[in-house]
Amino acid sequence: MSRNIPDKNSVSISPEESSLRDTAAGKLLFTCYHDKQCIMLLDDGRLKTVSFPEEANSKIGAIYIGKVKNISQNINAAFVEIADSEICFLPLKDATAPFLLNRSFDGRILAGDEILVQIVRDAQKTKQASVTARISLSNDYFALELGFDRILYSSRLDKAKRTHIANLLQDCGIEEKATYLNQNALRNREEHQTTNEAFSGNINVPPIGMIVRTKAGEFTDASELSSKFHALSDIFIDLLHKALYRKCFSLLKEAPEPFEYVFNHLIYTNEYNEIVTDNPETYSKLIKYTREHMPDKKVRLYTDNTLSLQNLYSIPSKMEMALNERVWLKSGGYLVVQPTEALTVIDVNSGKYEARKGFEETALKINLEAAEEIALQLRLRNLSGIIIVDFINMKEDDSREKLLAFLKSAVIKDRLQTEVVDMTPLGLVELTRKKESKPLYEQVKGVR
Numbered sequence: 001m002s003r004n005i006p007d008k009n010s011v012s013i014s015p016e017e018s019s020l021r022d023t024a025a026g027k028l029l030f031t032c033y034h035d036k037q038c039i040m041l042l043d044d045g046r047l048k049t050v051s052f053p054e055e056a057n058s059k060i061g062a063i064y065i066g067k068v069k070n071i072s073q074n075i076n077a078a079f080v081e082i083a084d085s086e087i088c089f090l091p092l093k094d095a096t097a098p099f100l101l102n103r104s105f106d107g108r109i110l111a112g113d114e115i116l117v118q119i120v121r122d123a124q125k126t127k128q129a130s131v132t133a134r135i136s137l138s139n140d141y142f143a144l145e146l147g148f149d150r151i152l153y154s155s156r157l158d159k160a161k162r163t164h165i166a167n168l169l170q171d172c173g174i175e176e177k178a179t180y181l182n183q184n185a186l187r188n189r190e191e192h193q194t195t196n197e198a199f200s201g202n203i204n205v206p207p208i209g210m211i212v213r214t215k216a217g218e219f220t221d222a223s224e225l226s227s228k229f230h231a232l233s234d235i236f237i238d239l240l241h242k243a244l245y246r247k248c249f250s251l252l253k254e255a256p257e258p259f260e261y262v263f264n265h266l267i268y269t270n271e272y273n274e275i276v277t278d279n280p281e282t283y284s285k286l287i288k289y290t291r292e293h294m295p296d297k298k299v300r301l302y303t304d305n306t307l308s309l310q311n312l313y314s315i316p317s318k319m320e321m322a323l324n325e326r327v328w329l330k331s332g333g334y335l336v337v338q339p340t341e342a343l344t345v346i347d348v349n350s351g352k353y354e355a356r357k358g359f360e361e362t363a364l365k366i367n368l369e370a371a372e373e374i375a376l377q378l379r380l381r382n383l384s385g386i387i388i389v390d391f392i393n394m395k396e397d398d399s400r401e402k403l404l405a406f407l408k409s410a411v412i413k414d415r416l417q418t419e420v421v422d423m424t425p426l427g428l429v430e431l432t433r434k435k436e437s438k439p440l441y442e443q444v445k446g447v448r
Contacts, residue, residue, distance in 0.1 A: 058437060344387045378411070
């Protein structure tokens with residue numbers, strides 16, 4: 001005997017709602033993972049970057065007046081105290097043109113020197129925080145840095161864009177070949193007459209160079225570009241002026257807000273189309289921040305109670321894959337990612353790939369796919385320091401050269417400095433990636 005089961009009403013989704021649920025387009029998510037605030041970048045349905053700002057409690061970007069405690073010649077570094085008993089590591093290569101506050105710089109860093117430093121890496125495990133004397137400030141269009149006198153351009157600006165920006169900078173009187181905020185320029189700027197009096201003594205201002213960011217390429221008017229530059233240079237001048245009248249161990253600039261740090265250091269603005277959060281308080285902060293810095297970016301508050309934001313974008317499964325030591329490739333090959341205390345080892349395996357061609361061509365195909373995935377995994381897992389990759393062995397020099405060239409082109413997209421060093425006689429590829437914050441597997445400890 002059959003039962004009469006009433007037909008269910010069909011559920012229709014409007015085109016607008018369907019577009020909002022699109023998981024392929026780039027999205028920056030501000031949500032929670034296991035009740036811990038996190039920020040995630042998704043693009044083409046894949047997780048690209050994860051950050052737990054509260055877990056890190058980062059001081060990166062903070063600027064202090066520190067005091068040099070001692071110099072270690074054997075490691076070419078200084079140890080700088082930025083607060084009571086808080087000692088930081090300063091590589092001397094990052095202090096070739098420092099802003100000293102107790103004397104003029106004569107090419108030496110000495111114990112007792114009062115020096116302006118900026119935190120570039122948080123303390124991790126037994127390692128002290130790292131600082132640099134190359135103080136930098138940035139906005140959406142430029143970055144100014146103490147210690148060099150050149151213009152550098154974002155790697156994402158092509159030759160035509162660079163030429164266009166160089167012409168605009170020349171039109172608005174910003175010389176490309178020289179220092180922008182050197183001591184003479186400070187004295188000569190009318191809007192800083194009272195400030196410039198501070199620089200007439202024995203303290204020398206190091207050269208200050210400029211980095212042109214990707215977004216500067218949007219300008220067509222020289223005066224608009226000039227206003228963005230001078231807005232930032234004014235802040236830099238005020239910072240140097242303030243340093244002259246503050247005590248040692250003073251905090252001159254606090255670390256940026258967590259989401260501000262993510263926007264400026266971890267995420268490119270063209271990697272996502274919208275920002276989504278399920279937290280009303282975060283939504284309010286994001287609206288305020290984007291109106292000032294990114295008016296073209298859409299911010300949306302997700303309020304669907306029937307389906308959580310985490311489930312909509314399959315965050316639990318994506319995080320599980322990001323923490324798994326095995327990473328599958330589309331070809332059927334796979335990577336094995338194993339971080340250790342000293343370095344990270346990545347092994348490339350052919351796995352389930354069924355070769356239809358010769359071994360050399362097969363190995364190159366899998367290695368190239370693996371190289372692209374490795375570049376993504378370094379950023380996703382925030383792996384840094386020394387990285388050793390054991391690719392599938394290839395006999396031909398031409399194949400090795402193609403692999404190294406492809407890997408270099410893949411890692412250059414990373415915001416953190418990543419260098420492909422070389423391939424050893426054993427076929428192991430050596431990489432280094434700048435270390436700033438904890439790797440993902442350490443950030444999620446205590447979260448899961």
